[in-house]
Amino acid sequence: MAAHDSVERKYVYDFAEGNKDLKDLLGGKGANLAEMTNLGLPVPPGFTITTEACKAYLTTGREPDGLAAQIEAHLESLEREMGRRLGDPDDPLLVSVRSGAKFSMPGMMETVLNVGLNDRSVVGLSAQAGRNDRFAWDSYRRLIQMFGKTVCEVPGEEFEHALDEIKRAKGTHDDLDLDADDLRGLVGAYKKIFAKHTGREFPQEPREQLDLAIRAVFDSWNAERAVLYRRQERIPADLGTAVNVVAMVFGNLGPDSGTGVAFTRDPGSGAQGIYGDYLANAQGEDVVAGIRNTVPLQELEQLDKTSYDQLLGIMARLEEHYKDLCDIEFTIERGKLWMLQTRVGKRTAAAAFVIAGQLVDEGLIDLDEALHRVNGAQLAQLMFPRFQLDHEFEAVAKGIGASPGAASGKVVFTSARAVELAAEGEAVILVRRETNPDDLNGMIAARGILTSRGGKTSHAAVVARGMGKTCVSGADELDVNVPAKRFTVGDHVVNEGDVVSIDGTTGKVYLGEVPVMPSEVVQYFEGELDPETTDDALVRAVHRIMTHADAARRLRVRTNADTGADAARARRFGAEGIGLCRTEHMFLGDRRELVERLILASGEREREDALAALLPLQRADFIEIFREMDGLPVTVRLIDPPLHEFLPPLEQLAVNVAVAQERGEDVAKEEALLAAVRRMHEENPMLGLRGVRLGLVIPGLFAMQVRAIAEAAVAVVRDGGTACPEIMVPLVGAVQELETVRAEAERIIAEVVGDSGVEVLIGTMIEVPRAALTAGQIAEAAEFFSFGTNDLTQMGWGFSRDDVEGAFFWRYLELGIFGISPFESIDTDGVGRLIRIAAEEGRAARPGLKLGVCGEHGGDPDSVHFFHSVGLDYVSCSPFRVPVARLEAGRAAITTTGSDSR
Numbered sequence: 001m002a003a004h005d006s007v008e009r010k011y012v013y014d015f016a017e018g019n020k021d022l023k024d025l026l027g028g029k030g031a032n033l034a035e036m037t038n039l040g041l042p043v044p045p046g047f048t049i050t051t052e053a054c055k056a057y058l059t060t061g062r063e064p065d066g067l068a069a070q071i072e073a074h075l076e077s078l079e080r081e082m083g084r085r086l087g088d089p090d091d092p093l094l095v096s097v098r099s100g101a102k103f104s105m106p107g108m109m110e111t112v113l114n115v116g117l118n119d120r121s122v123v124g125l126s127a128q129a130g131r132n133d134r135f136a137w138d139s140y141r142r143l144i145q146m147f148g149k150t151v152c153e154v155p156g157e158e159f160e161h162a163l164d165e166i167k168r169a170k171g172t173h174d175d176l177d178l179d180a181d182d183l184r185g186l187v188g189a190y191k192k193i194f195a196k197h198t199g200r201e202f203p204q205e206p207r208e209q210l211d212l213a214i215r216a217v218f219d220s221w222n223a224e225r226a227v228l229y230r231r232q233e234r235i236p237a238d239l240g241t242a243v244n245v246v247a248m249v250f251g252n253l254g255p256d257s258g259t260g261v262a263f264t265r266d267p268g269s270g271a272q273g274i275y276g277d278y279l280a281n282a283q284g285e286d287v288v289a290g291i292r293n294t295v296p297l298q299e300l301e302q303l304d305k306t307s308y309d310q311l312l313g314i315m316a317r318l319e320e321h322y323k324d325l326c327d328i329e330f331t332i333e334r335g336k337l338w339m340l341q342t343r344v345g346k347r348t349a350a351a352a353f354v355i356a357g358q359l360v361d362e363g364l365i366d367l368d369e370a371l372h373r374v375n376g377a378q379l380a381q382l383m384f385p386r387f388q389l390d391h392e393f394e395a396v397a398k399g400i401g402a403s404p405g406a407a408s409g410k411v412v413f414t415s416a417r418a419v420e421l422a423a424e425g426e427a428v429i430l431v432r433r434e435t436n437p438d439d440l441n442g443m444i445a446a447r448g449i450l451t452s453r454g455g456k457t458s459h460a461a462v463v464a465r466g467m468g469k470t471c472v473s474g475a476d477e478l479d480v481n482v483p484a485k486r487f488t489v490g491d492h493v494v495n496e497g498d499v500v501s502i503d504g505t506t507g508k509v510y511l512g513e514v515p516v517m518p519s520e521v522v523q524y525f526e527g528e529l530d531p532e533t534t535d536d537a538l539v540r541a542v543h544r545i546m547t548h549a550d551a552a553r554r555l556r557v558r559t560n561a562d563t564g565a566d567a568a569r570a571r572r573f574g575a576e577g578i579g580l581c582r583t584e585h586m587f588l589g590d591r592r593e594l595v596e597r598l599i600l601a602s603g604e605r606e607r608e609d610a611l612a613a614l615l616p617l618q619r620a621d622f623i624e625i626f627r628e629m630d631g632l633p634v635t636v637r638l639i640d641p642p643l644h645e646f647l648p649p650l651e652q653l654a655v656n657v658a659v660a661q662e663r664g665e666d667v668a669k670e671e672a673l674l675a676a677v678r679r680m681h682e683e684n685p686m687l688g689l690r691g692v693r694l695g696l697v698i699p700g701l702f703a704m705q706v707r708a709i710a711e712a713a714v715a716v717v718r719d720g721g722t723a724c725p726e727i728m729v730p731l732v733g734a735v736q737e738l739e740t741v742r743a744e745a746e747r748i749i750a751e752v753v754g755d756s757g758v759e760v761l762i763g764t765m766i767e768v769p770r771a772a773l774t775a776g777q778i779a780e781a782a783e784f785f786s787f788g789t790n791d792l793t794q795m796g797w798g799f800s801r802d803d804v805e806g807a808f809f810w811r812y813l814e815l816g817i818f819g820i821s822p823f824e825s826i827d828t829d830g831v832g833r834l835i836r837i838a839a840e841e842g843r844a845a846r847p848g849l850k851l852g853v854c855g856e857h858g859g860d861p862d863s864v865h866f867f868h869s870v871g872l873d874y875v876s877c878s879p880f881r882v883p884v885a886r887l888e889a890g891r892a893a894i895t896t897t898g899s900d901s902r
Helices: 023-038 051-060 067-082 121-128 133-152 156-170 180-198 206-220 224-233 284-289 297-303 305-322 349-361 367-373 376-383 415-423 437-445 459-467 520-525 537-552 564-572 583-587 589-600 604-628 650-662 668-680 692-697 701-718 735-753 769-773 789-797 804-815 831-845 861-870 879-894
Strands: 012-014 046-049 095-101 111-115 241-247 258-265 272-280 326-333 336-344 395-398 400-403 406-412 428-432 448-451 470-473 479-481 486-489 492-495 499-503 508-511 556-560 578-582 633-637 724-729 761-766 784-787 850-853 874-877
Touching: 012 023, 012 067, 023 046, 023 051, 023 095, 023 241, 023 336, 046 067, 051 206, 051 241, 067 206, 067 241, 095 206, 111 133, 111 206, 121 133, 133 156, 133 180, 133 206, 156 180, 206 241, 258 297, 258 305, 258 349, 272 297, 297 305, 305 326, 305 336, 349 367, 349 376, 349 537, 367 537, 367 879, 376 520, 376 537, 376 861, 376 879, 400 459, 406 415, 406 448, 415 428, 415 437, 428 437, 428 499, 437 459, 448 459, 448 499, 459 470, 470 499, 520 537, 537 879, 556 564, 556 879, 564 604, 564 879, 578 583, 578 874, 583 589, 583 604, 589 604, 589 668, 604 633, 604 701, 650 668, 692 701, 692 735, 701 724, 701 735, 724 735, 724 784, 735 761, 761 769, 769 789, 769 831, 784 831, 789 831, 831 850, 831 861, 861 874, 861 879, 874 879
Parallel strands: 406 428, 428 448, 448 470, 556 578, 556 874, 578 633, 633 724, 724 761, 761 784, 784 850, 850 874
Antiparallel strands: 012 046, 046 241, 095 111, 095 241, 258 272, 258 326, 326 336, 395 508, 400 470, 406 499, 479 486, 486 492, 499 508
């Protein structure tokens, strides 16, 4: 075989060879340097080593074949263009070595400046700069410091201590007060620090410096901080980083030089104007590190009007070219402006919407692109109140930000106390180790919920998100003592009635009241702000983009709601029906006693009496919901959890009975209840007697619910309204289960509905893997499927969502097994495949089959895109997530291949 029977892979590109669309290959920084070069902007010459070279290096532990030769060839070309050689002792070329991944990861990876300096070339650099010894030795000390820390892992604080010591000896706090002799001495100190930690002298060979710096940038892709950042931002781990080698230009040559950053619009608010910072006589890292105080960019006009005017012209040109907010880094070298970087700038959620609207007005983008520029996560941030942290508030604990928002109130430890104080007009924070269904009233009454246990999918988290309540869960630093009505954290003891503040976005807990700012976006969705008359730019932008999303989307958006109040709010937020009405929530509170009567019934008559007592209550619930959703579909799920969840815990009941017996009290009722709880006790109730199984085992239970639904629909229609009920049978795993329930339901519906014109659909929840795999059979008996993705994920993965998040999810996320919890965003490869199979086979058997989803994933932005791609008809989510789902459904409809919203 010939030695070169294939074309050698190209690993290195000059800036003139690339463009902004090659981010996968050249990284964001390299692609944009190439784009600016091709636009004719003043970019220092250089070249980019590709992400493919990085990936090959990280895979094998060595540079790929051919890379060294390509670097050498491009370096020689750069030297010819600059008229200097790397590290030449008389007229040295110096270069910077910078990282640059596809997605911006600011500060997460490495940069080394002034590569090529050594004990000889520092003299040449001084001569090159007009015998500016101070500048030359300042540049050399920076190289040793950055190279030592970045390439050789020398502790950065040792360099800082040495610098502080020399400034102290000089009697100054300002680096600029150090003269050439001071900096020459600092270089000597830095060399000793380097040798102490590395066991070798600082490398004097320029090409060795360059090669080691390039490898250090490659290695920094897998540095701990970079890995953590990628997980946080959900950036794929296999992209690698490019390396940019750029001829140095110097902002530290004197008062006519400097460096700065600029934004073409305010990244905080989106307002148009001149935003940025400038620092005279400095190199770029000084601005980022905050070593010296910068001045506002506008002051550059007085310092160097020529460069200032040129910069403004370039900023306008870049924004028009990129059609977006641009983030720019620049250096001025003795009055000459150089562009070192540009990228589409990061911005706040509010700025994202405002800028998108502005760019439409300016004709730079259309509404489709504006919709693509924002996302549901940003909208969710805008919908929750936030703390106004004008001055320092120290957090005493940090848990999981389970449900966004900001809430302050008096601490209470029981639901009863929460209800009591709320009725008196007090704001309260319900603090529990963990919540359970009995806490629902207290959760409704509270401004926020704080638990010391649980994760993002705990009971507290799921219910709080559904209600739009702020929640911090899993704050395990809290020692919650419910009987004593206090919790302790560190040295602090917080008693019932003390005020705390919780941030459901950051998970932070504060002592005392932190002032909050209301969300104008929620006021808009509630109808309290008119987008046509308000002067609020954010509200106008949100309205405009949401209107376009609604026009573009194919997916309908329903809500999960169990009360008329929830239904009404969801409708104001744009819900087009209810995709999940959970009837078990209607059996709590005062009705629990009726459920106990049903469970304890000793014969058919007692059971029928208990069901008869529940019937009018259920009917009234459904009437309220149907009226609020007048004309829109309402999917009612028949009772799903095991009945023993409505009874006292076995251990607690057994202790209470034993104590009462010891006292000689009459405990006949309690003994009967204990016997029932023991009889119904299951080791794993989520896989036991629940859902359709319960309906088949407890005669009359489902029949009562079906009758209540049908009678409520008829009552609403006879009052002049419109009811569109859909009955959903949960936990079906075999078509025979659904056929049995359906036969009884159809008989009752026919009897109740008569000639009222009410139509009732009967379908099922697909939440058991077997149901997904036999969807073709089940569709023969179902008029709709609704995917219960919480249980489908639980059973598909084989773990309990109530137990595993705190137990090992953190480790799975750390190891990269999960990019994100599968309960938070749909597992498209596994659970998603079950959904796709069920959708395809269900519709093959029944072409008109209605398909929806009602698990927590229905409001997750990434999951909405998947559900769109599978061809579902609607998603259903909690009321507060309805606008998010609407927005993402619109984005899914207009998304094109290759686009990305990061």
